[in-house]
Amino acid sequence: MAKNLPFKMNNPDLFRDKSLIGGEWKEAKSGKRFDVYDPGSNKVWATAPDNTPEDTDEAVKAAYEAFQTYRKTNPRQRAQWLLKWDQLIRDNRDDLARIVTYECGKPIAESQGELDYALGFTWWFAGEAERVMGTVQVPAAPSRRVFTVKQPIGVAVALVPWNFPIAMILRKAGAALAAGCTMVVKPSPETPFSVLALAYLAEQAGFPKGVFSVLPTSLENTPALSEALCRHPLVKKVTFTGSTRVGKLVAKICADGLKKVTLELGGNCPFLVFDDADLDQAAAQLMALKYRHAGQACITANRVYVQKGVYDKFAKILAEKAGALKVGHGATEGVTMGPVTTPRSLDKAEAHIADAKKLGGQIVLGGNKLHGTKGYDGYFFEPTLITGAKKEMMVASEEQFSPILALFEFDTEDEAVQRANDTSMGLASYFFTKNIDRTWRLLENLEAGMIGMNTGNSSAAESPFGGIKESGYGKESGKDVAINEYMVTKTGTLTLSDHY
Numbered sequence: 001m002a003k004n005l006p007f008k009m010n011n012p013d014l015f016r017d018k019s020l021i022g023g024e025w026k027e028a029k030s031g032k033r034f035d036v037y038d039p040g041s042n043k044v045w046a047t048a049p050d051n052t053p054e055d056t057d058e059a060v061k062a063a064y065e066a067f068q069t070y071r072k073t074n075p076r077q078r079a080q081w082l083l084k085w086d087q088l089i090r091d092n093r094d095d096l097a098r099i100v101t102y103e104c105g106k107p108i109a110e111s112q113g114e115l116d117y118a119l120g121f122t123w124w125f126a127g128e129a130e131r132v133m134g135t136v137q138v139p140a141a142p143s144r145r146v147f148t149v150k151q152p153i154g155v156a157v158a159l160v161p162w163n164f165p166i167a168m169i170l171r172k173a174g175a176a177l178a179a180g181c182t183m184v185v186k187p188s189p190e191t192p193f194s195v196l197a198l199a200y201l202a203e204q205a206g207f208p209k210g211v212f213s214v215l216p217t218s219l220e221n222t223p224a225l226s227e228a229l230c231r232h233p234l235v236k237k238v239t240f241t242g243s244t245r246v247g248k249l250v251a252k253i254c255a256d257g258l259k260k261v262t263l264e265l266g267g268n269c270p271f272l273v274f275d276d277a278d279l280d281q282a283a284a285q286l287m288a289l290k291y292r293h294a295g296q297a298c299i300t301a302n303r304v305y306v307q308k309g310v311y312d313k314f315a316k317i318l319a320e321k322a323g324a325l326k327v328g329h330g331a332t333e334g335v336t337m338g339p340v341t342t343p344r345s346l347d348k349a350e351a352h353i354a355d356a357k358k359l360g361g362q363i364v365l366g367g368n369k370l371h372g373t374k375g376y377d378g379y380f381f382e383p384t385l386i387t388g389a390k391k392e393m394m395v396a397s398e399e400q401f402s403p404i405l406a407l408f409e410f411d412t413e414d415e416a417v418q419r420a421n422d423t424s425m426g427l428a429s430y431f432f433t434k435n436i437d438r439t440w441r442l443l444e445n446l447e448a449g450m451i452g453m454n455t456g457n458s459s460a461a462e463s464p465f466g467g468i469k470e471s472g473y474g475k476e477s478g479k480d481v482a483i484n485e486y487m488v489t490k491t492g493t494l495t496l497s498d499h500y
């Protein structure tokens with residue numbers, strides 16, 4: 001199956017290019033397939049079945065049928081399947097990383113890093129499966145006893161993005177499968193194969209047929225197929241990671257069927273650097289956060305506010321570090337920044353640069369599309385640094401999702417907080433300071449679901465992940481909160497007839 005791939009695999013069976021529905025590998029009912037491009041070369045490297053709404057009913061019904069027995073499996077059994085899945089993913093880490101690189105462009109070392117991060121979820125949720133607990137209570141009515149039990153909610157649908165195709169799936173599926181739910185996944189059209197490979201390994205791990213199904217679809221059919229899944233009466237839970245615009249549509253559609261929803265949406269995250277910060281630490285963290293996957297993470301630093309006294313020095317450190325990035329195909333040895341994943345991101349990046357220039361920003365590094373120039377066929381954009389950024393610029397109000405780093409200057413802490421919070425979104429905020437009082441004030445005053453304090457990386461299986469404001473609702477990962485997203489709580493009340 002994998003013989004015409006542009007890269008070698010240690011385990012060729014891992015490459016799957018059919019849908020997995022109720023334990024069967026299938027073509028779409030229409031028989032149509034769509035092209036998947038390598039963003040590093042702008043070439044089609046494989047095709048996948050182009051499912052449409054007519055394919056959804058079979059997948060959901062199979063998941064519903066599987067749910068009837070899976071919901072009753074012992075939590076220890078579910079933990080054992082999750083641990084077996086975890087081990088198989090670990091054993092196939094390097095092959096999976098290669099697929100991720102050809103799907104979304106990130107350098108191999110970053111794809112491997114994504115696998116290591118993602119394996120935290122299978123491991124963590126294996127533990128969570130056995131620790132779901134209810135409560136027992138003596139209420140005000142003396143002859144009664146009240147208790148709660150938690151049960152899996154039913155068939156869950158996951159609508160997942162292309163920027164972290166392995167991690168986003170394992171974060172959602174780990175929680176759902178630990179809870180006793182079955183899941184139908186609609187991967188992004190850019191990244192079907194990493195999810196199908198995970199599905200193959202889930203089968204090998206022993207999960208029963210229909211517990212984990214995958215329906216790839218093209219960009220053209222994504223809205224209709226997603227809507228059909230969200231509207232299906234047997235679907236009880238929808239989890240979505242993506243833009244705030246689409247998240248609002250998902251919430252509206254799911255409201256019709258009163259489905260439980262988790263939304264991980266846009267970020268527009270601020271990153272504050274105070275005069276007393278360790279600038280080398282702040283710069284190292286910012287480089288990893290901003291240029292990781294060419295700026296395409298929901299929690300990336302979108303607006304970097306630097307206090308007046310260190311602004312020029314910090315800009316100089318960043319220009320040196322960003323200037324040293326090696327841009328190229330993610331599979332090429334030594335490359336530290338790959339392409340953006342879709343050509344649409346290049347258009348947006350160019351619009352942001354033109355707007356920043358018009359409003360007086362200085363492009364101190366990069367600023368140009370490389371795609372179609374100097375032998376770059378893929379969707380490459382130069383690592384870019386803009387100084388003199390202003391709040392009127394597009395880079396302040398829109399998520400860049402490209403390797404553009406915009407530096408804004410601020411004077412006081414109050415001003416920094418006001419500007420950081422001046423957005424409809426609230427996913428993550430970051431700050432760098434050595435002042436402990438300020439640290440506590442900022443933790444309380446910044447409007448975001450996750451606060452990075454002298455760090456640009458706070459994502460981990462053990463930590464609740466999720467935003468506030470228009471960055472969505474619900475939590476993924478972390479103790480209790482994430483698995484609860486896939487459960488319902490039932491209250492039992494017992495009256496004792498011979499109350500003492």
Ligand SMILES: O=CCCC(=O)O
Nearest residue numbers: 163164297298299459
């Ligand atoms: O892009 C969103 C997810 C990034 C993360 O999990 O750290």
